[in-house]
Amino acid sequence: xxxxxxxxxxxxxxxxxxxxxxxxxxxxxxxxxxxxxxxxxxxxxxxxxxxxxxxxxxxxxxxxxxxxxxxxxxxxxxxxxxxxxxxxxxxxxxxxxxxxxxxxxxxxxxxxxxxxxxxxxxxxxxxxxxxxxxxxxxxxxxxxxxxxxxxxxxxxxxxxx
Amino acid sequence: xxxxxxxxxxxxxxxxxxxxxxxxxxxxxxxxxxxxxxxxxxxxxxxxxxxxxxxxxxxxxxxxxxxxxxxxxxxxxxxxxxxxxxxxxxxxxxxxxxxxxxxxxxxxxxxxxxxxxxxxxxxxxxxxxxxxxxxxxxxxxxxxxxxxxxxxxx
Numbered sequence: 001x002x003x004x005x006x007x008x009x010x011x012x013x014x015x016x017x018x019x020x021x022x023x024x025x026x027x028x029x030x031x032x033x034x035x036x037x038x039x040x041x042x043x044x045x046x047x048x049x050x051x052x053x054x055x056x057x058x059x060x061x062x063x064x065x066x067x068x069x070x071x072x073x074x075x076x077x078x079x080x081x082x083x084x085x086x087x088x089x090x091x092x093x094x095x096x097x098x099x100x101x102x103x104x105x106x107x108x109x110x111x112x113x114x115x116x117x118x119x120x121x122x123x124x125x126x127x128x129x130x131x132x133x134x135x136x137x138x139x140x141x142x143x144x145x146x147x148x149x150x151x152x153x154x155x156x157x158x159x160x161x
Numbered sequence: 162x163x164x165x166x167x168x169x170x171x172x173x174x175x176x177x178x179x180x181x182x183x184x185x186x187x188x189x190x191x192x193x194x195x196x197x198x199x200x201x202x203x204x205x206x207x208x209x210x211x212x213x214x215x216x217x218x219x220x221x222x223x224x225x226x227x228x229x230x231x232x233x234x235x236x237x238x239x240x241x242x243x244x245x246x247x248x249x250x251x252x253x254x255x256x257x258x259x260x261x262x263x264x265x266x267x268x269x270x271x272x273x274x275x276x277x278x279x280x281x282x283x284x285x286x287x288x289x290x291x292x293x294x295x296x297x298x299x300x301x302x303x304x305x306x307x308x309x310x311x312x313x314x315x
Binding site: 012013014016018019020021022024034041042044048049050051052053054055056057058061062069079080083084086087093095097098099101104105110140143144147150151 | 163170171175176177181182183208215218220223234248251258259260261262263266299300304305
C-alpha cells in the first residue's frame with residue numbers, strides 16, 4: 001500500500017459525497033486526476049482491499065434488531081472446510097477464524113447472525129448447528145444488548161515526514 | 162417506513178456501485194430498467210434521506226480492515242456495576258470503531274483498528290491499564306465470508 005492508496009482510504013472511509021460527481025469531488029480534494037482515483041479504487045477492489053462499494057446499512061434501524069455473535073468450537077483440522085460452509089450462508093454477515101483463549105474461551109469460529117427477532121436468530125443457529133453436526137464440540141450465542149459505539153473505519157492521516 | 166425505491170436501492174447497491182464519473186446517474190439508469198422512473202437527482206436525494214434517517218451510515222467503499230494496518234476483536238469481562246465506566250473508557254479511543262455490550266460473562270466486545278499492529282497492541286495495553294481489567298485479544302486468523310452485503314428483502 002502506498003501513500004496515495006492511504007490518502008484515498010482516508011478521504012473515502014467515511015463515505016463518498018452525495019453529489020453528481022463524487023469521485024471528481026474526492027479527486028479534487030486529493031489534487032489528483034479523477035481517472036487515477038477510479039483506477040486506484042478499481043485495483044483495490046480487485047485485490048480485495050476494498051470489499052465492496054455501496055450503501056452501508058444500519059441493520060438496527062432497518063428492523064434487524066436481533067443480532068447474535070455465534071461462536072463455535074470446531075476441530076482445527078476441519079475449520080477451513082466448515083468456515084467456508086458457514087461463510088456462504090446468506091444470513092451470516094461475518095465469518096472469521098480466531099484463536100482460542102483457554103480455558104475460558106474454547107471457540108475458534110465466529111459467525112455473525114442477523115434476524116428480526118431472537119426467535120428468527122435462534123432458527124438460524126439451529127441451521128448452523130445442523131450443518132456442523134458432530135464436528136461441533138460446543139457453541140454459544142452472544143446477543144448484543146447495546147451498541148456503545150459504531151463508526152466506519154478510521155485511519156489516521158499520515159503525519160508529514 | 163421505507164419506500165419501494167429505498168428498498169430496491171438497499172437491496173441492489175450494498176455492493177457494485179458503479180465506479181464511473183456519475184454513479185448516481187448510472188444507478189438511475191439501472192433502476193429504471195426494473196420498472197422505476199427516477200432521475201439521478203432523486204437517487205441522490207433517496208440516499209441522502211436514508212443517511213439522515215440513520216438507515217445507512219454512508220455510501221462508499223468498505224475496506225478490508227487487515228489491508229490497512231492492524232485490527233483485532235477484543236473482549237473484557239466487565240463487573241456489571243462498572244459497565245458504564247469501562248465502556249466509556251473503551252469508546253474514548255479513536256481506534257475503537259465498534260463497541261458492543263453483549264449478554265455473556267465476556268460482556269464488552271470491541272474492534273480496534275489502527276494504522277499498524279503495534280498501535281493496536283498499544284491501545285489494548287492502555288485499555289488494560291486504565292480499566293485494571295484483562296483484555297482478551299482475538300485477532301482474525303482467516304476470513305471465510307464473501308462479503309456481498311446483507312440480504313434484506315430477497
